[in-house]
Each structure stands twice: as structure tokens, then as C-alpha cells.
Amino acid sequence: MMKNIKRFSAVAFIGIFILLLNSCDDNSELFTTSAPTAPNLAELGFTDIELDAVNTNNPAITLNWAEANYGLQTSTNYAIQFSNDAEFTAPVVAATTTGRTTITLSVNEVNAAAGNAGLNPFEWGTLYARIVSSLGTQNGVTSASNSIQFRVYPYFNYTFDDYFLVGNGVAPGWDNDSANQNPPLFRDGSDSNLYHYTGLIQNGSGDYNEGRFKILESTGMWQPQWGDSRNEGSDDPSESGDIAGNPGTQSGDPGRFGVTSTGYYTFTINFATRKYTLVPFDATGATSPSSxxxxxxxxxxxxxxxxxxxxxxxxxxxxxxxxxxxxxxxxxxxxxxxxxxxxxxxxxxxxxxxxxxxxxxxxxxxxxxxxxxxxxxxx
CATH class of the missing domain: 2.60.40.3620 (Immunoglobulin-like)
Structure with a gap:
């Protein structure tokens, strides 16, 4: 048995030595590129395009270009850039592709690119397009094509989410479309994932099931809804915790947020971190304007x-x-x-x-x- 172990050790040592010797003898080729020939972007068959705010997934434009030539056999990356000026002072990338010389962009993609490039919604404006080629995962050795231009009529792309309160602790009760209004959460002006609500939450009886509420994404619809990550019945009122959503995180409805006594509270919820806080707010002496x-x-x-x-x-x-x-x-x-x-x-x-x-x-x-x-x- 000892001889077998020694024989195995000797063979392993020889194998490792050969591997190290081969690694020191690097015969790999060094690839170099010549000055690239830039891609050539073909003109479009139209000059004006009015974007349809209803059928946003429909194709809007197809761009075709002659491939860039780097003097070697390798896949080339292409970035589709748009700008509101011919100098591409602040270009925006609408899409990328590798090894292809054509791409079709949807209505929504062109609209988003136009908005990001600074064009106003519901106004005709000129949009410039070009193709920028590059090599490798680091997008090195870039080369820009000629530019083309066309006029576009964008619609407004409202990218924010809105949320509304429902529950027996807040104004509408458990009515998801109350004539009394389902108050909204107030979205943070600098963080679109963060929402706030400061106001009265009632629990006059102190009952476990009173003073409760959840969050709806649309009035008149019970899903999507958001609440405490704990199941109903285990969702003791808490000043902080995790959130869950149906269908945001699960197929079943989440638990409820809640308070144990009537008062003013500040509720903060972050849909990025999926955390919330619910803490008392001192409204003593606060008065409202007469109108x-x-x-x-x-x-x-x-x-x-x-x-x-x-x-x-x-x-x-x-x-x-x-x-x-x-x-x-x-x-x-x-x-x-x-x-x-x-x-x-x-x-x-x-x-x-x-x-x-x-x-x-x-x-x-x-x-x-x-x-x-x-x-x-x-x-």
C-alpha cells in the first residue's frame, strides 16, 4: 500500500512539473488591428415618423449598415446612438448588438431614445442616429459611422409607478375604488423607488384586525397589491419590516401593515430594498390653511x-x-x-x-x- 502511494505521488509531481514548464513556454499569438474602416449607416426610406403611444411594441425603424473592418476575423460590437444635434454632444445609446449589421427598434425604444436625447414630447423634432463599432468586452478601438437624421414626434413616456392606500385604518376602508378617494403614497422627488405617507391612521378599538392597510398599484384592482411579508394572522403591527407583493414576490396576498392606536404616523416604503417603516408623527399644534x-x-x-x-x-x-x-x-x-x-x-x-x-x-x-x-x- 505504501509503495502505491509513493508511486502516485511521483507521477503527480512529474505531471505538475510538465504543466508548469508548458505554461512558461507561451506561444500564443499577439493580435493587432489596423486602423478600422468605420461602419457605413444607410439612409432611411422616410423623413418623418410619428410614434404611436398605443402600440408601443410595434417596430418603428430598421437600421442597416456596412460592417466595420478591423483587419482581422473577430466579432464586432455595435452601439446605436441617438442625439439631438449633429455633433453628438450628448449621445444616448438606444441598443447594442454584436456581429450583426441590422437592427429593428420598437416604438417604445425610439420614443425613450428621443426623450433621453432631449426632444420634447408632442412636438416634432430632429433626431440624429449613428453606429459606433468597437472590439472586445471592454469596447475598445471605437469607430463612428456617418450620421443620418429624421424628424420624430414622440409621446411622453411616464416611467413612474403610483400606489394607493386601502384598509380599515385609512380613508377608504377596504374599498379598492372608494368615492372618498384612495389616498396615494407620495413618491420621493429624488428616488423613484421611495414613497412616503404622513397622515391619520385609525384604530379606535385596539383590536388586532383594526388599524390595518395595504398598498394597491391601481385603484379598482386588488392585484397587484403590497403588504407585510408575513402572512395574515402573523402580521403583528410593527414599526419596520419587509414587504411582499402579489404578484411582485409571490402568488398569494401578503400580510397587512398596521398600528395599535389612532394617531398620526409616517409610513415609508422602499420598493428597491423592499423594506418599510411605520412610526408615530407628532402633529400637535399643526393647523391646515382655510383653503x-x-x-x-x-x-x-x-x-x-x-x-x-x-x-x-x-x-x-x-x-x-x-x-x-x-x-x-x-x-x-x-x-x-x-x-x-x-x-x-x-x-x-x-x-x-x-x-x-x-x-x-x-x-x-x-x-x-x-x-x-x-x-x-x-x-
Whole structure:
């Protein structure tokens, strides 16, 4: 037995020595490239394209180009770039492909590229396109094609998600489309995954099943819905925890958020980290303005309504807003605003809130926190 072990060890040692010897004798070839011949992008068969906001997955344009020549046999990477100027001062990459010389982009892809390139929605604008070739996983040795141009009429691409409260602890009760309004969560102005809600949550009896709520993605629909990651019955009211969703994370409905006593609370939920907090908010001495009006260049004056459940929440339904700006003006003449479109935190004397696209909006304002949200109905 000992002889067999020694024989195996000797053979293994010889094998390792040969492997090391071969590794030191590197006969691999060094590839070099000549100055590349740039790809050549073919002209389109049209000059104008109006993008259809309904059939967004339909093909919009097909780009064809002659391949770049690097003087060696290797797959070439291609990036499809768009810009709002012929110099491609700030190009955006709409798509990439490897080893191909044609690509078809959908209506949604061209619309997103046009928006990212700085073209305004619902206006004709000129979009420039080119192909940039490169080699390897590090995209080295780049070479840009000629550019072509065409006019495009983009629609607005509303990329945000909106969420609404439902439950016996909040205004609508367990009614997913209440005439009393399902209050929205207020999306953070700088983090589109982060949402806030500060307001009254009721649990007058202290019962385990009271003071509860969940989050809906659309009013009138029970799914998608979000709640506590624990199952109902094990979802003791908590100041923090994990969230779960049907169908966001699972096929069954999640548990409920909740409080043990009536009061004002701040609820914060992050859909990226899937965490939430629900902590008391001190509203002692807080008073609401006698009235609140939406004013600005985007609309005639619109009087807002106080939510009967919680008078610190104000809303106006189906307000037609055109490109321009708005502020929230109190009965005492104080105006609240912010430079953040769609959602943010307004301050007294702050900038006017930009309205960048025309639509009918549900507008909400919280006078405890200054948070506001403009939810487009048709985008």
C-alpha cells in the first residue's frame, strides 16, 4: 500500500512539473488591428415618423449598415446612438448588438431614445442616429459611422409607478375604488423607488384586525397589491419590516401593515430594498390653511378639497394641466412650490412646480409635510 502511494505521488509531481514548464513556454499569438474602416449607416426610406403611444411594441425603424473592418476575423460590437444635434454632444445609446449589421427598434425604444436625447414630447423634432463599432468586452478601438437624421414626434413616456392606500385604518376602508378617494403614497422627488405617507391612521378599538392597510398599484384592482411579508394572522403591527407583493414576490396576498392606536404616523416604503417603516408623527399644534388653490400658467385657478378623513390631505381630481407650472396657494396668500416635476416637497415661497406634459391629473398635497404628487390619468 505504501509503495502505491509513493508511486502516485511521483507521477503527480512529474505531471505538475510538465504543466508548469508548458505554461512558461507561451506561444500564443499577439493580435493587432489596423486602423478600422468605420461602419457605413444607410439612409432611411422616410423623413418623418410619428410614434404611436398605443402600440408601443410595434417596430418603428430598421437600421442597416456596412460592417466595420478591423483587419482581422473577430466579432464586432455595435452601439446605436441617438442625439439631438449633429455633433453628438450628448449621445444616448438606444441598443447594442454584436456581429450583426441590422437592427429593428420598437416604438417604445425610439420614443425613450428621443426623450433621453432631449426632444420634447408632442412636438416634432430632429433626431440624429449613428453606429459606433468597437472590439472586445471592454469596447475598445471605437469607430463612428456617418450620421443620418429624421424628424420624430414622440409621446411622453411616464416611467413612474403610483400606489394607493386601502384598509380599515385609512380613508377608504377596504374599498379598492372608494368615492372618498384612495389616498396615494407620495413618491420621493429624488428616488423613484421611495414613497412616503404622513397622515391619520385609525384604530379606535385596539383590536388586532383594526388599524390595518395595504398598498394597491391601481385603484379598482386588488392585484397587484403590497403588504407585510408575513402572512395574515402573523402580521403583528410593527414599526419596520419587509414587504411582499402579489404578484411582485409571490402568488398569494401578503400580510397587512398596521398600528395599535389612532394617531398620526409616517409610513415609508422602499420598493428597491423592499423594506418599510411605520412610526408615530407628532402633529400637535399643526393647523391646515382655510383653503388651498392650484394656481399657475398651466391652469386656471383650481380649488382643492380637504379629505374628510384627514383634513391635512388636499386633492383635486381630473385637473387639466398644460405645459407650464403650478403652485399651491393658501387662503392667506402664501404659495408653496418646488422645482421637482410630478412629485416632491413644496416649501413656502419655493419655485413653481414644472408641468412638462399636458394631461388630466389627480393632484394631492399634504400640508403637514409639504409633499405633493401630480398623477397623470392618461399617460
Amino acid at each position: 388651498l388653490t392650484i394656481q399657475g400658467s398651466s391652469t386656471a385657478d383650481v380649488t382643492m378639497n380637504q379629505l374628510s378623513f384627514d383634513g391635512h390631505l388636499w386633492y383635486a381630481k381630473s385637473v387639466r394641466l398644460t405645459p407650464g407650472d403650478v403652485k399651491f396657494t393658501t387662503g392667506a396668500g402664501t404659495s408653496w412650490g418646488s422645482a421637482s416635476s410630478f412629485s416632491g416637497v413644496a416649501t413656502a415661497g419655493g419655485e413653481a412646480i414644472p408641468v412638462i406634459v399636458e394631461d388630466d391629473y389627480d393632484v394631492w398635497f399634504n400640508d403637514l409635510t409639504g409633499r405633493y404628487i401630480l398623477i397623470p390619468i392618461n399617460l
